[in-house]
Amino acid sequence: MTKNSHHIAILAGDGIGPEIMAEAQRVITWLNDNADTAVDMTPTPVGGAGIDAAGVPLPDDTLDLCKKTDAILFGSVGGPKWDNVAYDLRPEAGLLELRKKLDLFANLRPAKVYDALIDASTLKPDIVKGLDILIVRELTGGVYFGQPRGIETLPDGQRRGFNTQVYTTHEIERVAEVAFDMARKRAKRVCSAEKANVMESGKLWREEITALHGEKHTDIELTHMYADNCAMQLLRNPAQFDVIVTDNLFGDILSDEAAMLTGSLGMLPSASLGAERKDGTRPALFEPIHGSAPDIAGKGIANPLAMIGSVAMMFRYALNRGDIADKLENAIAAVLDKGYRTADIAEQGAKYISTTDMGNALIATLEDI
Numbered sequence: 001m002t003k004n005s006h007h008i009a010i011l012a013g014d015g016i017g018p019e020i021m022a023e024a025q026r027v028i029t030w031l032n033d034n035a036d037t038a039v040d041m042t043p044t045p046v047g048g049a050g051i052d053a054a055g056v057p058l059p060d061d062t063l064d065l066c067k068k069t070d071a072i073l074f075g076s077v078g079g080p081k082w083d084n085v086a087y088d089l090r091p092e093a094g095l096l097e098l099r100k101k102l103d104l105f106a107n108l109r110p111a112k113v114y115d116a117l118i119d120a121s122t123l124k125p126d127i128v129k130g131l132d133i134l135i136v137r138e139l140t141g142g143v144y145f146g147q148p149r150g151i152e153t154l155p156d157g158q159r160r161g162f163n164t165q166v167y168t169t170h171e172i173e174r175v176a177e178v179a180f181d182m183a184r185k186r187a188k189r190v191c192s193a194e195k196a197n198v199m200e201s202g203k204l205w206r207e208e209i210t211a212l213h214g215e216k217h218t219d220i221e222l223t224h225m226y227a228d229n230c231a232m233q234l235l236r237n238p239a240q241f242d243v244i245v246t247d248n249l250f251g252d253i254l255s256d257e258a259a260m261l262t263g264s265l266g267m268l269p270s271a272s273l274g275a276e277r278k279d280g281t282r283p284a285l286f287e288p289i290h291g292s293a294p295d296i297a298g299k300g301i302a303n304p305l306a307m308i309g310s311v312a313m314m315f316r317y318a319l320n321r322g323d324i325a326d327k328l329e330n331a332i333a334a335v336l337d338k339g340y341r342t343a344d345i346a347e348q349g350a351k352y353i354s355t356t357d358m359g360n361a362l363i364a365t366l367e368d369i
């Protein structure tokens with residue numbers, strides 16, 4: 001193994017996952033052949049594909065591989081084929097279990113507006129021009145995992161569904177640390193979003209972040225916002241934000257909203273990071289924030305750029321190759337500047353290209369850079 005050699009797990013999953021992952025793998029192979037990377041890829045099933053292969057959405061072999069590799073590339077999971085499996089065995093449960101088992105508590109979701117795509121946004125160009133927001137979403141706590149949870153039948157025959165929103169000091173502090181560290185490399189502003197006005201967990205969230213800020217991060221500007229106001233402000237004046245730190249559920253919602261400011265869910269990558277190990281590495285998973293899009297799966301028209309952007313984030317945050325990440329991110333901006341569009345980002349009635357042709361365009365651009 002050479003110094004730069006890395007081993008990654010490829011979890012393509014379901015729906016458009018395999019189509020966009022194929023393009024990501026072609027890009028990585030191109031880098032292995034033409035740049036000084038040596039990234040070894042091992043595919044393994046997850047989600048619906050895991051159910052089909054091994055009866056569960058996160059097969060043991062997949063989890064074992066993910067624990068051993070330097071990074072995980074994840075496509076998307078879910079689809080109508082698995083609508084009738086048991087609730088705790090649904091494809092999405094595989095992703096949630098993977099996040100939890102690897103303790104991937106910090107989810108980075110950047111929302112960046114490319115100049116070339118400014119007209120794809122449903123917002124006015126002067127509102128979104130140059131927009132560059134990073135949402136840091138807590139990913140392994142809150143109502144997604146809180147106990148007790150369930151559906152029970154009451155004595156009067158009604159049913160009652162319940163989940164628990166819960167956060168501890170440690171869970172809040174570690175994700176806030178990531179947000180402050182990220183802000184330090186950006187515009188040095190963090191906005192924390194919760195519902196401290198109605199939820200104790202939100203009140204604690206605000207208190208703990210305020211305390212941590214006072215102790216260690218006074219060089220960063222910290223503001224607080226109720227999550228509903230944050231949703232509104234994202235549409236009213238998104239440029240006011242630099243880093244937004246928020247819990248698992250609010251982060252799920254606010255990140256979809258922020259993504260749409262950029263014009264398409266099909267453009268946005270994400271990174272999910274665990275705690276730093278002694279050797280400075282950390283468990284890490286990279287996935288586009290869009291889902292499996294069963295409605296367009298198999299048609300070869302999905303946008304592979306969020307997946308390829310996730311490859312860039314992998315080079316930056318897991319493989320310590322910021323230079324390769326820059327190269328890929330520049331190539332993504334360049335293919336857009338050249339006018340290449342998949343269906344999701346094409347203007348109405350305009351010509352668009354296939355998933356594979358977008359991959360080809362990106363590789364051709366890499367050759368020129």
Ligand code: IPM
Nearest residue numbers: 078092093095096252289291
């Ligand atoms: C996301 C997705 C997931 C979530 C689903 C697929 C479980 O919406 O990554 O945002 O809710 O976290």
Ligand code: MG
Nearest residue numbers: 252253256289
């Ligand atoms: Mg979501």
